[in-house]
Amino acid sequence: MKKFSSSVSFAILGLLLLGCTRSNSYNWAGYIKDSDNGNWRTVYGSFTQPSANPIGAPAVCRQTAEVSWVGLGGDATYDAYHNLAQIGTALTATGEPGQPIESQDLYAWYAVITPDDHDDFHSIAGLTVTGDDTISVGVHYEDIEHTPDPEVIMSIAVNGVSNPAVHVPRGWPGVDGHTAEWIDEAPKITSSGYQKRPNDYAYLTNFDHVSWSDANARDGTGIGTPVPLNAGDYRDVSMWYDIGSRPTPPPLALPDGPSSATSFTNRWTHC
Secondary structure, rough: OOEEEOOOOEEEOOEEEEOOOOOEEEEEEEEEEOOOOOOEEEEEEEEEOOOOOOOOOOOOOEEEEEEEEEEEEHHHHHOOOOEEEEEEEEEEEEEEOOOEOOOOEEEEEEEEEOOOOEEEEEEEEOOOOOOOEEEEEEEEOOOOOOOOOOOEEEEEOOEEEEEOEEEOOOOOOOOOOOEEEEEOOOOOOOOOOOOOOHHEEEEOOOOOOOEEEEEEEEEOOOOOEEOOOOOEEEEEEEEEEOOOOOOOOOOOOOEEEOOOEEEEEEOOOOO
16 A cells, blocks of 8 residues: 555556557556567656646546556566566546546655565655656666676656666565556555545546657666667557456547657546
């Protein structure tokens, strides 16, 4: 249970897939790059921080949440190999249906998650995030073949101003390098008395769109040539409310096709 504010607690989870070709998910929207040999060591990207869109417009749902992040691992497609390290921002909003948005809160955070869904979550104190900020985030896993005791190093910058790097304590089980991700997510709500979708997922904040850029991954020691999002094996992921025998339309959020080698846009469609 992880606290983002005095009234909302939620967990950041790995990908829960509903399909294969265009991957469908309860909780993720964005892009995944695959590495069959599990060799991704670095992922980074930038996005324009969303806000509840717009302040003063009717709230479709009463209580909503959204998180934007980059990460390594977390895709259960690779069986047990889905330790996940991620860093990004969170947005929560409240408002009665048909009434103006009452409030919104923005936070920066990082987390590491093991296959048993044990998550070690940390908010990043002293870092102010506001709508339309340019957020640059990265995760780097030191190469275990070249470092006896590897560690995970995460970074975040707001409008070009870097926050001190986050060093995940050594001894954590490590990162699954099978996937690198650029994701907007509806987290799982762990607070009681909070409006939730089936299976305790948050209603998705109306963020309109999130523009992603500089989406690259690196393999090996992380000092090699960056591999753009649209090079090699990659998958787009759409978020759906519920499935039954098939996803229930419309999707809650889905990505446009890459607009360049390293850029794409996630678009909100429904809470």
